[in-house]
Amino acid sequence: MQDLLRRYGTGLTGAFVLLTAFWLLVLIVLPNFYLLENSFRPYLPRVDMGGPLDTYSFDNYAKILTGSSPTEVFGLTVTLPVHVKSFLLTVGYSAFVTVLSFALAYPLAYYLAKIVQPKSLPTLFLLLFVPLWVSEVLRSFAWFIILSLKGPLNFSLLGLGIIEAPIRWIAGYRSIIIGLVYTYVLFMLFPIYNAIQSLDTNQIEAAEDLGSPWWRTHWRVILPHAKPGIASGAVMVFMLSAGSLLVPVLLGSTESNWFTQVIQQWMFEAADWNTGSAYAFILLVLCTVFVSLVMRVFRVKLSDIAK
Amino acid sequence: MSAGIDLDDVCCDFGSFRAVDHVNVAIQPGEFFSFLGPSGCGKTTILRMISGFTEPSSGVVRIGGKDMRGQRPNQRPTALIFQNLALFPLMSVADNIAFGLEVRGIDKAKRRARADELLRLVDLPGAGDKMVSQLSGGQKQRVAIARALAVEPAVMLLDEPLSALDLKLRQHMRAELRAIQKRTGVTFIYITHDQGEALAMSDRVGVMSHGRLQQVANPRDIYDNPANGFVASFVGENNILAGSVGAVGQGFASYDTPLGSFRARMAPNTGGAVKLYVRPEHMRFTAEAQAENSVPVTVTDVAFEGNFISVHALSENGTNLVAELRNDGLGNTPAPGAKLHISFDAARAAILPDETAAEA
Numbered sequence A: 001m002q003d004l005l006r007r008y009g010t011g012l013t014g015a016f017v018l019l020t021a022f023w024l025l026v027l028i029v030l031p032n033f034y035l036l037e038n039s040f041r042p043y044l045p046r047v048d049m050g051g052p053l054d055t056y057s058f059d060n061y062a063k064i065l066t067g068s069s070p071t072e073v074f075g076l077t078v079t080l081p082v083h084v085k086s087f088l089l090t091v092g093y094s095a096f097v098t099v100l101s102f103a104l105a106y107p108l109a110y111y112l113a114k115i116v117q118p119k120s121l122p123t124l125f126l127l128l129f130v131p132l133w134v135s136e137v138l139r140s141f142a143w144f145i146i147l148s149l150k151g152p153l154n155f156s157l158l159g160l161g162i163i164e165a166p167i168r169w170i171a172g173y174r175s176i177i178i179g180l181v182y183t184y185v186l187f188m189l190f191p192i193y194n195a196i197q198s199l200d201t202n203q204i205e206a207a208e209d210l211g212s213p214w215w216r217t218h219w220r221v222i223l224p225h226a227k228p229g230i231a232s233g234a235v236m237v238f239m240l241s242a243g244s245l246l247v248p249v250l251l252g253s254t255e256s257n258w259f260t261q262v263i264q265q266w267m268f269e270a271a272d273w274n275t276g277s278a279y280a281f282i283l284l285v286l287c288t289v290f291v292s293l294v295m296r297v298f299r300v301k302l303s304d305i306a307k
Numbered sequence B: 001m002s003a004g005i006d007l008d009d010v011c012c013d014f015g016s017f018r019a020v021d022h023v024n025v026a027i028q029p030g031e032f033f034s035f036l037g038p039s040g041c042g043k044t045t046i047l048r049m050i051s052g053f054t055e056p057s058s059g060v061v062r063i064g065g066k067d068m069r070g071q072r073p074n075q076r077p078t079a080l081i082f083q084n085l086a087l088f089p090l091m092s093v094a095d096n097i098a099f100g101l102e103v104r105g106i107d108k109a110k111r112r113a114r115a116d117e118l119l120r121l122v123d124l125p126g127a128g129d130k131m132v133s134q135l136s137g138g139q140k141q142r143v144a145i146a147r148a149l150a151v152e153p154a155v156m157l158l159d160e161p162l163s164a165l166d167l168k169l170r171q172h173m174r175a176e177l178r179a180i181q182k183r184t185g186v187t188f189i190y191i192t193h194d195q196g197e198a199l200a201m202s203d204r205v206g207v208m209s210h211g212r213l214q215q216v217a218n219p220r221d222i223y224d225n226p227a228n229g230f231v232a233s234f235v236g237e238n239n240i241l242a243g244s245v246g247a248v249g250q251g252f253a254s255y256d257t258p259l260g261s262f263r264a265r266m267a268p269n270t271g272g273a274v275k276l277y278v279r280p281e282h283m284r285f286t287a288e289a290q291a292e293n294s295v296p297v298t299v300t301d302v303a304f305e306g307n308f309i310s311v312h313a314l315s316e317n318g319t320n321l322v323a324e325l326r327n328d329g330l331g332n333t334p335a336p337g338a339k340l341h342i343s344f345d346a347a348r349a350a351i352l353p354d355e356t357a358a359e360a
């Protein structure tokens, strides 16, 4: 703060602070607060708003427990409320997307950070970034085409003789998973790349010199060092996936129902913003709880991620 | 347990740049061998070729007589101590030391016992549960040595391991390293650009310049009988005089310079550009001119260095000569302005190939 004052003077510093405060307060805090407040109020016709029926309750939150559908889990049939099922599937598949992104990003990050010649790095980064120049909507549509039953992916796989019959990619949650991994894998890649980049190469060599095979060097030296990067990448990919609407809408099949789609249905199809808000907060709070639990299991502290 | 190392006409190229140039040396089992040379002369590259991180462009590295081509670092019986130590900061001291044993599948209790034993060997008993960041520089040093010793290497490779320490600790660790080497009998290959360190610790020293091995000899010969001007200059101080060789005979030659004609040792088949090298401590002052190798001078500067006194003197034709006189505590050193004769024994001076010729 002192530093800012000295460098930019009172006027400019004041403007920075005010703008940031405006952004935080008016564009983030207030709308969320408005939604939170609304989530506790019933959905009423305009004339009843502020009337005797307009009281605070958890009714909107409780709606998630209504309506049930039998579900097969590992051979057992359990009966779950439809929206709870959608929520659990969203969390489960988002976690799967996170794991898949890690599996793809870690080797690539290691390759970029420690193996590739520094002079070819800019080209490789450019290649990674090029897809981002196209809008997310177009990219999702592109995947829709790629994954369609008679699309280029099946055509190539058939042509190469890898599969015998075309695979129905846009079925269940498959295409959503593919789309989410594709959209968010870079959020995993860069934190891990940064973490591995900061590891002294001599440590990797020291491990090898002491006789360590490559997998043990990764397990004991590189992965522990990269843990904060992995954690922040994982939190980002998980939260973004669970909160994504575009990809599930564009790449979803008839059997898929992402939780954000449920929220959207409440808000825009039922025009019930109150229940929609309640669902949105359920998603936010439970995902945060889930992430905190996972972080505790892996012994990652919030301060590690902030680094 | 220890093994010898042969470098057989080893070269290493980085692109068009030759970092190591036809190095030949046979290091004996159990020897303490140092590579000494200025920064960038290829010392680390040699070590990396022995440990397997860099493959020679040509030539062969043999350890214990076995050709090491195609052997990865984790397959070689060497342990490298890195210039920056490269301890694992997220592991405890004991886990660091036991890492090599963990890799070899030794169970936890045995590993821990061995780590404690090694900690006692390097004089750090009870430090096993500390984290690396809690150690001082000298203690980290010892942990790095213990970690390398844990895998019972046949050869220890040390890349300037003491350069980060302060003078006192450095001297202490020199003695310590030497003692550990004697106790374990492992071949040590030690890299340094500190000539004092190399001379004090080693059985033999290889002096390098621009990727080439200039001389391999025991410390005494390196200092007293340097092979060329580069070695003479890198290992100690010299008065260097340029001139031309006159009459030659019986290991001596006369050498004519603008300061006069001198007689000095010269190896039989010395060719190319040569200069006369005389160490300052072999210079002495007398009131009268001596029979040979004597120059009249005026003392210009006397610097008191503690255990010796460095005296600068100017000859009549303006050549600056330096003498180092032992401080005998009697206080009879020349005073600035004194007109004296400076001289040296022919046996203490050498006509050597020019340093620049050796570098080319």
Ligand SMILES: Nc1ncnc2c1ncn2[C@@H]1O[C@H](COP(=O)(O)OP(=O)(O)OP(=O)(O)O)[C@@H](O)[C@H]1O
Binding pocket: B014, B019, B037, B038, B039, B040, B041, B042, B043, B044, B045, B046, B193
């Ligand atoms: N991977 C590399 N690629 C290109 N050039 C290299 C590489 N490694 C070393 N060199 C060059 O080879 C030469 C010798 O390097 P080396 O690290 O062996 O020097 P050194 O004697 O250990 O020096 P120092 O005392 O500074 O550590 C240097 O000029 C260096 O720039």
Ligand SMILES: [Mg+2]
Binding pocket: B043, B044, B045, B083, B159
């Ligand atoms: Mg070096």
